[in-house]
């Protein structure tokens with residue numbers, strides 16, 4: 140019996156260490172805030188039933204049989220109102236309640252929809268589409284509830300053709316594949332699969348360069364599925380760096396740009412609020428690397444750095460939140476006080492005074508990508524947050540400007556490399 144107990148202890152100890160993936164990095168600073176230590180081992184998720192719900196008494200059908208959908212249950216309240224239940228993939232979870240579904244009817248009619256969130260409050264005003272590609276914000280008179288209400292209430296005009304309703308514009312892994320395929324037609328852009336997700340979706344990266352590949356700029360996006368505005372700004376940013384301008388060409392002669400545009404395609408295609416298919420917030424897994432998405436990306440970057448004897452000079456992780464915001468390090472804590480991020484923010488704000496980013500200084504210990512880049516690679520890095528409701532035209536113009544401003548800053552810095 141004693142022997143059995145001994146082996147049980149050994150087994151449990153080994154299980155714990157192996158389960159945690161990588162052991163602690165010695166260069167991560169000591170964690171003083173316990174909230175910064177997060178267990179990122181896989182947890183179960185709730186799969187939504189993919190189904191069309193038909194209400195023949197009022198001639199309305201509603202369904203979620205498409206990538207990016209989220210609709211957990213539907214019931215009829217009266218002859219003009221349906222109640223839709225939106226449940227997250229698991230919880231506790233960040234307050235970013237994603238929803239997306241299709242509605243069609245036997246003829247033109249006005250339908251009232253109540254969105255009931257489980258473990259959430261209303262955040263995203265509905266976007267409507269008739270083809271799943273072109274989206275418009277719901278008319279303000281049709282949205283009958285306020286942000287943070289526990290139930291969202293709105294009116295839609297439906298017909299025989301499908302009306303799509305979504306928290307933000309639907310941009311799934313299929314659209315990312317199409318976008319990266321298009322970019323990879325250029326001779327200096329290589330598209331590669333750097334690993335696979337929990338559900339075996341390919342993890343796609345772009346390598347953009349006409350240089351000796353010694354200086355790297357790393358661009359990440361979509362760790363969090365609903366964060367469409369950050370994703371859109373990333374697209375404008377990358378298209379500019381990959382474009383035909385003289386400035387972009389000069390930049391590519393000095394820098395290789397590594398882009399992982401959608402780190403969480405499982406979460407995106409399953410209509411998750413936050414997590415990957417392992418039920419984990421990927422942007423808390425940059426210390427223990429328990430999930431294949433983060434560990435695949437880490438492996439790619441470490442391989443590139445070793446094989447090319449390269450250095451990451453800067454990295455940008457695109458996200459969305461309530462407002463336009465840079466999370467950055469206090470310049471005075473950085474080695475050499477390089478402070479690329481603050482110069483960049485000021486340069487962008489000068490061009491967009493009506494849509495400025497605010498700066499929020501952060502510590503180094505939360506298990507997020509920004510901190511991994513700094514703690515392990517000693518690279519300055521930022522989290523680039525775009526407001527949920529920022530004007531989409533501003534987003535595409537500002538993404539372009541952000542690219543040109545960063546080109547100028549990095550080329551100037553690179554004279555000292």
Ligand SMILES: [Zn+2]
Pocket residue numbers: 362363366458459
């Ligand atoms: Zn985020």
